[in-house]
Amino acid sequence: MPPHPAASFRRHHGRPQATGVPLLDELMRMRTLDAAVAHSLQLAGIAVAATVLGTLLLAAVERVAGNRIARSGRDFNAPVAALAAAFKPAKVLLPYYGVTYLTTLASALAQVAATKLKKDFVGLCRGRNEEVLAALRWFTQLVQDTSELLIIIFVAWAAIDFKNRALNWLAASILSDSSASNDAAVTLLRPLGGILTFLILLAAAAFTLGAYGLNLGPLLASVGGVGVVVGLATQRLLMNAVASIALFTARPFVMGDEVHLMAGGILVVKLPQGIVSQIEPMRTLIRSEDGGLVYVNNADVANYIIKNMTQGRSLAAVESGRVEHAHKDGEPPSPLIL
16 A cells, blocks of 8 residues: 555755654654654653553542543533543543554654664665655554544544533423423434434544545535535424424423414414414424414524413413512512512
């Protein structure tokens, strides 16, 4: 297999060009091989210490606060959830990243030695020095790309875990009032979670191909048209899904409420006032005064001004009772704070 194009090491006006491997570029700038070896040993010591200490620290944190980290999604806090989501990927992948770093460092140092001790290297390889050096370049680039792959896996893993924690918290919030219409919203969260997972994995795959030097331009151009068509076809569906989640979380009305849908303060004639009969993942059903059912897309409901008559009467009754109670006690009523 030919070496990665970015890994070819050439000299121009006495200065080494970038190879695509930062460690190799750093060692190539050293004046002597002894300096490169000393610097490599220093970097290796730091890498080993960081890997060992990081692994021990993560293990200690898991022993002390493992259950708390696992339960962090119940009371959702974005920074805490992000740290909890990154904990397990870091624990699993840190040793592998340390190994790939040390392997990249050793391979880069071998390539530096082959370049600076060219005569000895030619004799050692018995005239096949170019083939050996090309294989060494390819291996160095491969290990470097693998270390980038581990970072991509870490980010994707943490993002999926964070997404799961957020959706679990959202589902728990929706189900907190035990309304009969909540099952539909929770059902909607499952495909939404699947779509988000697919998008995260798709982005991770694209970054992985780019890390290994594959040109994604032609592929993106070929699927771009299909993506536009699919996006236009699913745009309305996604709008209804997002609006449904907003309705279930904001709760401008619940089943049984009498509502008026208004646009710009004017009652919408085509959507008469009525009682909310059902709130579905994609639409809301309103029973009008004549007994008919009006089906309204949730994306349209989100664009209207919602006048909730039931909540208004409930607040008025509470205020009236509070004022009457205050008059009986001979004290002026305090203002109602919502």
